[in-house]
Amino acid sequence: MKQIAAIVGGGVIGGGWAARFLLNGWDVRVFDPHPDTERRVGEVIDNAMNALPRLYDAPMPKQGNLVFCDSLVDAVADAGWVQESVPERLATKHAAYRSIQEHTDAGTLVGSSTSGFKPSELQQGAIRPQDILVAHPFNPVYLLPLVELVPSARNSEAGVEEVKELMRGLGMVPLHIRREIDAHIADRLLEAVWRESLWLVRDDIATTQEIDDVIRLGFGLRWAQMGLFETYRVAGGEAGMKHFIGQFGPCLEWPWSRLTDVPELTEALIDKIASQSDAQSGALSIRELERLRDDNLVGLLRALKDRDSAAGAHLNAHEATLLPPVNGRAGTAELLELLDVQVLPSWIDYNGHMTEYRYLQVFADASDALLRLIGVNQEYLAGGHSYYTAESHIMHRSEAKLGERLSTSTQIIETDEKRLHVFHTLHAVLDGRVVATAEQMMLHVNSASGAVCPAGETVMQSLAPLAKAHRELPRPDPVGRFTGQRRTA
Amino acid sequence: MKQIAAIVGGGVIGGGWAARFLLNGWDVRVFDPHPDTERRVGEVIDNAMNALPRLYDAPMPKQGNLVFCDSLVDAVADAGWVQESVPERLATKHAAYRSIQEHTDAGTLVGSSTSGFKPSELQQGAIRPQDILVAHPFNPVYLLPLVELVPSARNSEAGVEEVKELMRGLGMVPLHIRREIDAHIADRLLEAVWRESLWLVRDDIATTQEIDDVIRLGFGLRWAQMGLFETYRVAGGEAGMKHFIGQFGPCLEWPWSRLTDVPELTEALIDKIASQSDAQSGALSIRELERLRDDNLVGLLRALKDRDSAAGAHLNAHEATLLPPVNGRAGTAELLELLDVQVLPSWIDYNGHMTEYRYLQVFADASDALLRLIGVNQEYLAGGHSYYTAESHIMHRSEAKLGERLSTSTQIIETDEKRLHVFHTLHAVLDGRVVATAEQMMLHVNSASGAVCPAGETVMQSLAPLAKAHRELPRPDPVGRFTGQRRTA
Numbered sequence: 001m002k003q004i005a006a007i008v009g010g011g012v013i014g015g016g017w018a019a020r021f022l023l024n025g026w027d028v029r030v031f032d033p034h035p036d037t038e039r040r041v042g043e044v045i046d047n048a049m050n051a052l053p054r055l056y057d058a059p060m061p062k063q064g065n066l067v068f069c070d071s072l073v074d075a076v077a078d079a080g081w082v083q084e085s086v087p088e089r090l091a092t093k094h095a096a097y098r099s100i101q102e103h104t105d106a107g108t109l110v111g112s113s114t115s116g117f118k119p120s121e122l123q124q125g126a127i128r129p130q131d132i133l134v135a136h137p138f139n140p141v142y143l144l145p146l147v148e149l150v151p152s153a154r155n156s157e158a159g160v161e162e163v164k165e166l167m168r169g170l171g172m173v174p175l176h177i178r179r180e181i182d183a184h185i186a187d188r189l190l191e192a193v194w195r196e197s198l199w200l201v202r203d204d205i206a207t208t209q210e211i212d213d214v215i216r217l218g219f220g221l222r223w224a225q226m227g228l229f230e231t232y233r234v235a236g237g238e239a240g241m242k243h244f245i246g247q248f249g250p251c252l253e254w255p256w257s258r259l260t261d262v263p264e265l266t267e268a269l270i271d272k273i274a275s276q277s278d279a280q281s282g283a284l285s286i287r288e289l290e291r292l293r294d295d296n297l298v299g300l301l302r303a304l305k306d307r308d309s310a311a312g313a314h315l316n317a318h319e320a321t322l323l324p325p326v327n328g329r330a331g332t333a334e335l336l337e338l339l340d341v342q343v344l345p346s347w348i349d350y351n352g353h354m355t356e357y358r359y360l361q362v363f364a365d366a367s368d369a370l371l372r373l374i375g376v377n378q379e380y381l382a383g384g385h386s387y388y389t390a391e392s393h394i395m396h397r398s399e400a401k402l403g404e405r406l407s408t409s410t411q412i413i414e415t416d417e418k419r420l421h422v423f424h425t426l427h428a429v430l431d432g433r434v435v436a437t438a439e440q441m442m443l444h445v446n447s448a449s450g451a452v453c454p455a456g457e458t459v460m461q462s463l464a465p466l467a468k469a470h471r472e473l474p475r476p477d478p479v480g481r482f483t484g485q486r487r488t489a
Numbered sequence: 490m491k492q493i494a495a496i497v498g499g500g501v502i503g504g505g506w507a508a509r510f511l512l513n514g515w516d517v518r519v520f521d522p523h524p525d526t527e528r529r530v531g532e533v534i535d536n537a538m539n540a541l542p543r544l545y546d547a548p549m550p551k552q553g554n555l556v557f558c559d560s561l562v563d564a565v566a567d568a569g570w571v572q573e574s575v576p577e578r579l580a581t582k583h584a585a586y587r588s589i590q591e592h593t594d595a596g597t598l599v600g601s602s603t604s605g606f607k608p609s610e611l612q613q614g615a616i617r618p619q620d621i622l623v624a625h626p627f628n629p630v631y632l633l634p635l636v637e638l639v640p641s642a643r644n645s646e647a648g649v650e651e652v653k654e655l656m657r658g659l660g661m662v663p664l665h666i667r668r669e670i671d672a673h674i675a676d677r678l679l680e681a682v683w684r685e686s687l688w689l690v691r692d693d694i695a696t697t698q699e700i701d702d703v704i705r706l707g708f709g710l711r712w713a714q715m716g717l718f719e720t721y722r723v724a725g726g727e728a729g730m731k732h733f734i735g736q737f738g739p740c741l742e743w744p745w746s747r748l749t750d751v752p753e754l755t756e757a758l759i760d761k762i763a764s765q766s767d768a769q770s771g772a773l774s775i776r777e778l779e780r781l782r783d784d785n786l787v788g789l790l791r792a793l794k795d796r797d798s799a800a801g802a803h804l805n806a807h808e809a810t811l812l813p814p815v816n817g818r819a820g821t822a823e824l825l826e827l828l829d830v831q832v833l834p835s836w837i838d839y840n841g842h843m844t845e846y847r848y849l850q851v852f853a854d855a856s857d858a859l860l861r862l863i864g865v866n867q868e869y870l871a872g873g874h875s876y877y878t879a880e881s882h883i884m885h886r887s888e889a890k891l892g893e894r895l896s897t898s899t900q901i902i903e904t905d906e907k908r909l910h911v912f913h914t915l916h917a918v919l920d921g922r923v924v925a926t927a928e929q930m931m932l933h934v935n936s937a938s939g940a941v942c943p944a945g946e947t948v949m950q951s952l953a954p955l956a957k958a959h960r961e962l963p964r965p966d967p968v969g970r971f972t973g974q975r976r977t978a
Binding site: 273289 | 605633635662681682683698699702705713714717720724734767770781784794798803828838846848875881883885908929
């Protein structure tokens with residue numbers, strides 16, 4: 001498939017798709033007659049560039065080209081995939097498919113971002129109904145991995161498999177829904193919560209802020225990592241799932257919900273919600289809220305990635321396809337660029353700058369990345385050997401501020417079977433200035449006894465050519481300096 | 490209030506309460522006639538000890554005493570707070586309150602963990618109805634911060650405020666629900682999702698695994714940090730909340746949900762869910778699932794803590810109350826003992842030892858304690874001056890293990906108006922061995938410009954006699970050494 005995506009409809013969802021395709025190396029062609037499309041999509045892409053690459057330790061593919069098209073035909077003519085995100089009106093969608101399929105070949109698949117319509121409804125009256133299916137993402141599309149993939153009986157199995165592969169290539173997790181249904185799965189659950197919440201606000205039981213707090217300080221934390229059923233399975237404990245569910249029987253018959261009524265969305269209720277929401281979140285602009293949300297999502301996703309759990313397990317699987325071969329950089333006389341981080345709020349001290357121990361955290365992470373590169377992985381550690389840091393000399397050169405992007409470059413100074421002497425430099429990505437340096441001496445040890453011992457053969461085989469190449473690099477000035485040593489001009 | 494909590498009912502929820510009280514320094518007395526109570530509560534406390542302290546960088550209070558009581562009266566007699574977590578049957582709860590209030594004084598408050606009953610229902614027929622209210626937590630109680638606090642009109646305002654203070658002391662976030670309602674707030678939302686999910690499983694639209702994936706790869710990640718309304722506000726973008734909600738009008742009338750029907754929980758449906766759940770999660774025991782959940786929650790909560798957002802902001806506020814006061818002695822020719830810490834679970838790396846950057850954290854804290862000792866306090870900082878660390882040389886001498894107590898001793902090596910050169914030694918308290926040393930050079934700066942400048946008079950007056958006294962002490966051997974320097978015998 002040509003790696004060209006046509007994005008038809010350039011709102012928040014279309015923009016999110018554009019960003020995900022672009023940052024995963026696809027060329028993107030956007031069509032939306034709205035006069036603000038370029039600015040709106042551009043803002044979403046800015047947000048995505050600020051967030052998505054932070055999920056990966058591996059470099060992402062080279063970004064694709066972005067073109068805003070004046071006509072639908074320009075956008076779709078060469079596309080390998082068309083993503084439709086026009087407003088949720090069936091007639092509007094049908095009109096879009098007609099135009100799209102008049103200008104594309106048979107077999108060019110069209111995914112719809114619809115959160116409500118069934119694929120069989122979308123396919124009604126289409127030129128090639130079998131080429132249309134639901135590919136429903138979640139906002140922000142560039143960060144959340146889930147995409148609900150809903151074909152009808154008319155779609156071919158091979159076509160659905162092709163779309164799954166495509167979505168996985170974008171770092172997404174396609175959930176193939178085998179029986180079409182209004183609103184698929186997620187939005188049915190969301191609709192249920194939304195309805196009940198409207199009643200709670202309408203009846204003055206809770207404000208929008210209170211409902212949000214109930215979610216994010218309570219079950220929202222559970223649902224970010226286990227869903228509903230696994231959470232209940234755990235809560236049920238040893239008695240088992242069957243026993244636990246049985247207990248719910250009586251509750252279902254209790255009048256614990258107003259869900260059996262449909263709340264009327266009066267002007268007064270809309271006003272009430274809007275003004276409560278202003279009180280809750282109005283101090284921040286939408287842009288600021290987006291960045292807050294994205295920063296939090298990056299943190300949550302990285303926490304799960306560290307644990308190889310839930311969304312984090314999928315991120316690791318995707319990252320494995322991005323990693324260059326282990327020895328890809330070995331043998332060249334180039335500094336190793338091992339780490340790219342952002343200064344987080346918890347890294348700031350009472351002086352308003354990055355606090356000193358966080359520097360060592362970053363340098364230690366860079367050393368860990370180097371160790372992984374030379375084959376000191378989980379398996380090697382399990383074998384009872386590791387490298388321990390014996391000493392570190394950190395020199396601070398300039399201040400790092402909140403939110404600043406920093407990257408490390410690493411030089412191997414000297415190494416033998418037992419010693420690994422490295423020098424890290426921490427740069428600011430924006431202006432390239434040196435923020436700090438660290439000289440570290442690591443020793444290879446038997447982790448049970450703590451005694452220094454020679455490194456394994458595989459490690460030495462990875463390390464030796466790297467070290468040899470690095471000997472050609474100039475020796476950094478701070479190497480061998482002691483604390484408080486005066487500079488000689 | 491006496492810091493003694495009576496836990497009446499020792500299931501998963503009662504055990505979770507016991508753990509949260511204990512680890513926050515309260516004495517705990519558990520009563521539950523079930524023969525397995527001691528084991529069950531013990532397992533929950535084990536889980537909690539493995540998870541809760543990892544949320545904090547500060548040491549938690551000294552753990553309280555745990556006693557399992559043979560009678561209710563033994564458990565409640567001296568209690569400052571009674572937490573009732575008996576089964577969800579109104580008659581059972583009424584009987585419990587009668588026994589509790591027969592053996593406690595007026596003003597001893599009883600919180601109920603009920604997820605369904607209104608406080609006015611709980612209070613019916615009680616000896617002192619005004620002393621009973623709902624304090625509904627979320628599983629795992631020792632990690633999730635939310636507690637729904639629901640009084641009736643009979644509870645005093647002062648009593649409710651007292652309970653809020655108590656809950657905050659446990660690191661929880663009390664949400665005061667002003668109008669009582671069946672199932673409070675969270676469980677109404679949960680019930681809605683549960684009902685809709687039952688339909689989806691029953692109608693073979695999705696399996697339990699698929700529903701869980703939809704949640705944890707999609708909106709569950711959103712809800713861990715923003716709730717429903719703030720998420721939608723952001724999604725609505727610049728058009729505003731009011732416009733966004735208005736769009737929902739038509740959807741609410743669409744038949745997107747089966748919520749208006751109540752699913753019948755037949756034996757066949759229970760079997761289906763139980764067997765799907767076995768297929769999904771049966772490879773792990775409940776204990777393993779609990780640990781997985783807790784590890785993930787710790788990671789998610791720490792990610793939010795780093796960003797000072799949502800549940801993380803509350804954790805930071807609680808942690809600020811845990812920080813110990815500064816200690817230290819000035820003016821004598823003795824090393825300064827400035828810091829006493831314990832190796833926390835979050836300080837342990839993949840090798841099972843204290844990870845290297847935490848050493849610098851401890852040394853930096855010792856330097857901060859020294860600065861406070863010589864008058865570099867909040868007022869001095871607000872005046873626009875501070876000391877910044879220019880360089881640090883850390884040498885590792887032995888390994889520190891989980892739970893080990895460590896203390897620092899600090900020597901001033903040299904100082905003038907602009908420079909403060911210090912040497913810290915980190916000892917194990919138990920056997921006195923040296924764990925690590927750090928040599929640090931700090932510079933006095935104008936914090937606005939970052940330029941080095943002379944320290945203020947008050948600071949120099951505190952520092953000079955201390956430095957003079959320390960000149961009599963022997964110079965530590967590692968001072969002036971560079972990284973990798975061989976030792977000369």
